[in-house]
Amino acid sequence: MAEQETWTIQRMLDWTIGYLGRKGDERPRLSAEWMLGSVTGLSRVQIYTSFDRPLTPDELRRMHDAVVRRGTGAPLQYITGEMPFRHIVLQCEEGVLIPRPETEVLVDAALEGVDAARACGREARVLEVGTGTGCIACSIASERRGTHVVATDVSPKAAALAERNRDALGLDGAVDVVRCDLADGVDPAYMGALDVLVSNPPYIPSAVVPTLPAEVEAHEPHLALDGGPDGLDVFRRLLELAPTALRPGGMLCVELFETNVGDAAELCRRQGGWASVEVRQDLTHRPRVLVAVREGDLASTVDAQTERALELREKVVKVDQAAPDAAAVRRGGNVLLAGGVVVVPTDSVYGIGCAATPHNPGHARTFAIKHRDLAQTLPWLVADAEDLDRFGRDVPAWAYRLAERWWPGALTLVVKASTAVPAEYVRSQDGTIALRLPDSNLVRALARHVGCPLAITSANTHGEAAATSGSGLEERIVREADLTFDAGPAPIAVASTIVGCTGEDPVVYREGAIPAADIMECARG
DSSP states (O other), X not given: OOTTSOOBHXXXXXXXXXXXXXXXXXXXXXXXXXXXXXXXXXXXXXXXXXXXXXXXXXXXXXXXXXXXXXXXXXXXXXXXXXXXXXXXXXXXXXXXXXXXXTHHHHHHHHHHHHHHHHHTTSOOEEEEESXXXXXXXXXXXXXXXXXXXXXXXXXXXXXXXXXXXXXXXXXXXXXXXXXXXXXXXXXXXXXXXXEEEEEOOOOBOTTTGGGSOHHHHTTSXXXXXXXXXXXXXXXXXXXXXXHHHEEEEEEEEEEOOTTTHHHHHHHHHHHOOEEEEEEEEOXXXXXXXXXXXXXXXXXXXXXXXXXXXXXXXXXXXXXXXXXXXXXXXXXXXXHHHTTOOEEEOOSSSOEEEEEOOTTOHHHHHHXXXXXXXXXXXXXXXOSSTTHHHHHEESOOHHHHHHHHHHOSSSEEEEEEEOTTSOGXXXXXXXXXXXXEOOXXXXXXXXXXXXXXXXXXXXXXXXXXOOXXXXXXXXXXXXXXXXXXXXXXXXXXXXXXXXXXXXXXXXXXXXXXXSOHHHHHHXXXX
């Protein structure tokens, strides 16, 4: 494989098949095709229609490294770094169990529990224990939009990978990943309110682990394989958890080993409290999946206080508004792009509103949530100081001095609206728009994500005091909005100063964080 030689797709394919065959690979052609596709970006069909294409030096180097690793028995999924599972593609890495096609049957069973909850008129709540790559949690959340999944794993590496897969699939708001043992770190409010408890735990009997194929035994984490003497150590703990975690009529779905799944079913029956217990076969017709349904009516509701607590919890994202994480920004941005209403912290007070796009349904909803007259207008929070030129018209020179002095900050400038401002955001009486560049990296990141300002007003019932902390938000506001960012106390905790900038001199409409005298002094230059 010297780099000075010309290595075409065909030559590399043929050489790799021969090399891996001599190394004992049971499916050398599949391995060669998979690695070539990963390195070149070509599909299987494209590989066979591009035989004469030379590999680039970088492709040749990466293929060489991949073939060497595969020759030592490393799993293909670790070499290519990804694995298709059901309808999604997941990142894979050493130290985290590789998803198996057989586990798709486990997902099918869990989806039955989700659908049963939906038939009762509500979105389902699912707990997955031992999420690994996140294949089960992400499949459930992506195939049944609206389902909320809490996924746990004791391995820091697995939990981090599951988070990356969740984020890459755009499931930030649908899947919570918790690093903990079993369900120790799960919000207690979920206990007794879950529709499905699903798990693919370690289930290989300890004595069987050394007999597994070398590709598995030597490379995949034993923590995710070894289930103790009979393979049921973790299952017994799941069985203890299930009556506490599941609501009446809830479903337990667990993947197990073909030699112990029957024993697990018997443990369920002895425990009691199960309306049904059955063992299902995997794709190779081996007994593999235990499905048990709790006694009781799935349509029964948990107490109203618990339901409210869960509803609010699933709508609130803790965030550092000075340094927001990318997943939080993406989640909020996606809600805004879908026409949703969000509650956001700013440097002054908490605000509520939508993306400032034309004909946005979130515009009218913001007024409805606030109990405020739709005839009024929403101030805009902009991402950059240059937006004063973009959305303002005939802006006085002294207004630019004010912006230069206090932007980003608690200064709102009311200017004549440019033609770039949709009509529904313009104050009809005088054709103005209120603009502010807040000292909040979160707000500016959200505005950049959606590609326009945010139409935001104070997050309170009209006429009531504005909220200056996440804990001070009205529960009704949080419940009726689509998403709430909680950053704790707002740094200034005082509303912005609003200045009219349509005449020769500034007019202070409301004195807030910035004294009116300072405004007038700065304007005079």
